[in-house]
Every structure is written in structure tokens, then in C-alpha cells.
Amino acid sequence: MAKVIIFGNTRTAELALYYLQNDSEHEVVAFTVEQDYIQEPTFHGLPLVPFETLEQIYSPSEFKFFAPLTEKNMNRVRARVYEQGLEKGYSYISYISSHATVLTDKIGDNCFILEDNTIQPYVTIGNDVVLWSGNHIGHHGTIGDHVFFTSHVVLSGGCQVGNYCFIGVNATIRDQSVLGEGTLIAMGANLTRQKTDPWSIWKGNPAEKAAISSKDIKI
Template sequence: MSRVVLFGGGPLAELAHFYLTHDSPHEVVAFTVNGDYIQQDTFHGLPVVPFETVQDVYPPGDHAMFLPLSFKQMNHLRADRLAEAKAKGYPIISYVSSKATTFPGFECGENCYILEDNTIQPFAKIGTNVVLWSGNHIGHHTVIQDHVMVTSQVVISGACTIEPHCFIGVNATIRDETVIGRESLIGMGVSILRDTEPFSVYKAKGTEPAGFRSDEIRSISHKSGG
């Protein structure tokens, strides 16, 4: 059990506070954000303190930190804040939901945020500062390297490699034995069948409107007695 300072003061920090409070051995004791972004002195009844001086109020010898930040700047923002927290001397926790499916030998690095209904198969490896939002499939022998964001309902098949700072959108599918190059952005609903080059961007074509209104369907059904 650790006494934890959470980085953030918005919805993502609020959600992390809920998960740590109800599904972990840790105790959240405060929130921290950069001083220019402080809008209130308390959040969920706990103090909000400037990140610049957090170590003076909640010293790292007695506290850990968790940084559940978004994928902004292709996860570089989260990586930078993590490095700054470590430079202050804070041990960094990870959160793995009790409702995620893992197997003996599972390990992940620091500041990982793995939510409910993720299935992480045997021999998969998860690096540092990885976010797996809810409902993903991580295939056997897949390696997810550092500073990656995987959103929801993503299928990463077996023996894939996801290189650092990638973002994978909702409902994307990645074929087995595929390498997703560094800082690739895989949009929602995209199917990847071959290796990607570093800094690639893939986006799906949106579904076009059918060209008629839903009340027209209702009208046709009524006339036909359906």
C-alpha cells in the first residue's frame, strides 16, 4: 500500500481516484498540477498542490505518485511529466484493474493504467507508461513498448511489436506478427495488415449517409402494413 499523489485535476484524475479508491490497496492523499493550472484548492475533498513544490508538502520518501494523463502530443506530455516526477524522487505506481484478465508471469512497467476487461494473453510484455483503456485484446508474445496509448476494443494479435509513443484508436485491428513503428497514429476502425513506418498516420474512411431519412423508412413500413 502506498500513499499516492495523483497528477491532474480533471476527469482523468477523477477516474483514477475512483479506481484507486475502490480497486487498489493505495490511498490517494492529494492531487497535483502545474501551478498555472490550479483552479481550486481541493478536489474530491483532497488538497490540490502545485507540482513545482509538491515534494515540499508530500515528500517522496513517504509518498508515491501516479500520472494518469492523456495521449496529448503522442504521449510525450505524459512521458515528460513522468520523468519530472521521477527526477523529484517519487516512486511511481501502476494500476491494473482486478477485472482485467492476466496470467502468471504478467508484468508491466511504471505508470501503467490498465482498465477493466483487457485480456492480456500469456507472454505478452507491457512497458512503462502504457495506457490500456477498457476492453482490449493483447495477443500472446506481443510487446507493447513505452509511452503507448491503446484506447478501447482494440485487437492486437499475437507476436506484434508496438514501438514507443504510438496511439491506437477505438476498434482498430492489428494483424499478428506486425510491427507498429514508433509514434504511429492508428485511427479508430483501422485494420493494419503490414508493418508501419515510424510517424505514420492511418485513418479509416467514415461511413457515408444512406441518402434517405429514417422517417421515410417508417412511412414505407406503415404503407406496406409492416
């Protein structure tokens, strides 16, 4: 059981509060965001404090941190906050739903894994990974850091998913695929190729590579 500070004061932070309060042993004690985003001193009845000076109020030796931000800017906003939390000296919790089927213990920190995910044996998941609800993560797969799976994705067995990838709702990825860093798989895409270039976008069935980079798209 840890006393936890959540980064955020919008809907994702509200959801993190819900899941930690209803399905974890942790106690949420405060929220934090950058000073410019603070309009009220509290959020959901708990203190909302500036991230810039967080460690002066909540010592990293006593409190843990959780920053389950969205996929904005291909997960790079969440990755930046994650790194800043580490630099401040915090260690992270991960939330793994009790309603998920998790058959691996190789899951990193700051992960947010919601209900109805099936994670098969011999899967490895890095740090700062979000698996929204209802994904199938096939056996012997590897997921890197700062990755976001939306919902109802089928990642077939033995795939390697690079850092910063984003997988849209209802996408299907063929077994043994290797997704380069920052790959964006569109909603409903059916990836039949087994290798994607870094920062590429794939759409349709069978999925085809878009002309632009995932760095140049707003999600």
C-alpha cells in the same frame, strides 16, 4: 499499500481516484498540477498542490506517484510529466483492474489498465502505458513506453508496439506487426501491413498510410 499522489485535476484524474479508491489497496492523499492550472486548493476534497514544489510537501521517500494523463500530443505530455516525477525522486504505482484478465507479470510502472482487458501470456508492457477498457493484447506481444490503447482494440499475437504509439477504438492489428515509434492507428482501422514507419498514421480497411505525420495532428 501506498499513499499516492495523482497528477491532474480533470476527468482522467477523477477516474484514477475512482479506480484507486474502489479497486486497489492504495490510499489517495492529494492531487497535483502545475501552478498555472490551480484554481481551487482542493480537488474531490483532497489537497491540490503545485507540481513545481510537490516534493517539498510530500516526500518521495514516503509517497508514491501516479500520472495517468491522456494521449495528448501523441502521449508526449504524459511522458514529460512521467520523467519529471522520476527526476523529483518519486516511484510510481501502476493500476491494473481486478476485472482484467492478466496472464503476465511483465508490466511497468505508471500503467493504467482498466476493466475487461485481456493480456495473454508472454506479453511485456513498458512504463507509462494506458490500456483503456476492453482490449485484446495477444500472446508474445511487446508494448513499449508511453503508449495509449483506447478501447476494443485487437492486437494480434507477437506484435511489437513502439514507444508513443496511439491505437484508436476498434482497431485491428495483424499478428507479428511491428509498429514504429509514434504510430497512430485510426479508430476502426484494419492494419494488414506488418510494419509501420515512425510517426505514421494509418486509416481505413485495409489501412492506408496518411500523408501527414502523427506529430502534426491533434488528438
